[in-house]
Amino acid sequence: MDQMLAARLHIPSRTLRIEEIRRPQPGPGQVLVKVEAAGVCLSDAHLIDGTLTPLLLDGDTVTLGHEVSGTIAETGAGVTAWSVGQRVVLYAGEVRDGVTYTRGVDYDGGWAEYTLSSATALTELPDSIPFEQGAIIPDAVSTPWGAITVTGAVRPAEAVGVWGAGGLGVHAVQLLRAIGACPIIAVDPSGTARERALAAGADLALDPADSALRETVAAATGGTGLAAAFDFAGVPAVREQALTVLAPKGRLVMVGLTDRPLTVTDGTRFSYLQQQILGHYGSDMPVALPQLLRLVQSGRLDFAGSISDVLPLARAAEAVDILNDRTTSPIRLVLRP
Structure with missing residues (x-):
């Protein structure tokens, strides 16, 4: 035919x-x-x-x-x-x-x-x-793999955060676990997604609306913050929140797609801590x-x-x-x- x-x-x-x-x-x-x-x-x-x-x-x-x-x-x-x-x-x-x-x-x-x-x-x-x-x-696996191993250059024992535990984010958790990142902190407003992230290997799963999120991340990372944070949601508020819990020289890797602008609220702090924002695709x-x-x-x-x-x-x-x-x-x- x-x-x-x-x-x-x-x-x-x-x-x-x-x-x-x-x-x-x-x-x-x-x-x-x-x-x-x-x-x-x-x-x-x-x-x-x-x-x-x-x-x-x-x-x-x-x-x-x-x-x-x-x-x-x-x-x-x-x-x-x-x-x-x-x-x-x-x-x-x-x-x-x-x-x-x-x-x-x-x-x-x-x-x-x-x-x-x-x-x-x-x-x-x-x-x-x-x-x-x-x-x-x-895509669902190789995109987070590239974001983690190449763009984000995550090393074993580095503290990482994953915002959005959907089709790409949950695989990111699995892959981060496989390469030895620690701790792995997943952030998602959905209780189902948070449970899924824990099952995939996350050490903590937090609600972004939790007023104690910054304190919880600080406690889990010995006060240093995240070496790398991954935005799989493509939501401006996610990126702004992730920037607040980055460690000095920490990397924010933007994987989720959005046409909305990114705002760095405290540019002086961002520059002083020598943090980075990295775009990732595929x-x-x-x-x-x-x-x-x-x-x-x-x-x-x-x-x-x-x-x-x-x-x-x-x-x-x-x-x-x-x-x-x-x-x-x-x-x-x-x-x-």
Whole structure:
């Protein structure tokens, strides 16, 4: 069959529809992947609600989905590294002429029965790792991994804080535990999210509305404060609060996306303490994905509990509604075409 189903977002109207479209054919240097699982991310919801807008999209409609796993269905001319039937995880983006394009944002992604990828923008998925877990690693896991190990440069025994224990933040807690950060303090207004953070390895889980938060952080860190604080919520108030509990030379790493301005209330104190604010986006896929897959395959990390539910592609809009509703507080929803 040369037709397939895909969840397509019309950008001008922000309308998401399941459509029957022509199945793409791999060109030179490309592979066609039969999608087995595709994650539903808050970034997808932001694209739909208009908070995010593609900057590099050719046209006005895109197939969503940047967290994708599947099997090679067909290879294009010149592709020798891959063969039909191999299990793969796709990078969340590709570099073209020195510019990074995000899958499912700037070009068609994996909320479809089939999707295209450059032959250099994917990695093999070990047989021991289910497609659902493999699919979420390119963003929900690799983004906090890059934020922690590269941008934040967290070292063993450093005190850290994680604001927002959702789909990325809860994985950040797991990863910080794995590299030996201590203590790990999670901050989230949701009691469910705080419990989830403790289960994932946080030493403390605090409500941001707690008037004693600063004192609690000080007590847990021997009075020094946090060496690194990670904002996974993308909320200005979170960033302002995190700055108040940073240690001298502490780093605030901004991972959550927002178009709202950041305010440094006490600029003199910030400069005197030589603190830093660092922006973070995505990860170095060729490095991060193999590292994380190796850690999962060896049993050092397990993301089975991160798959809150698996829904058919036809229910893509419902999956986004569930994510936006927050009452069930899912970590990751996955679509199966």
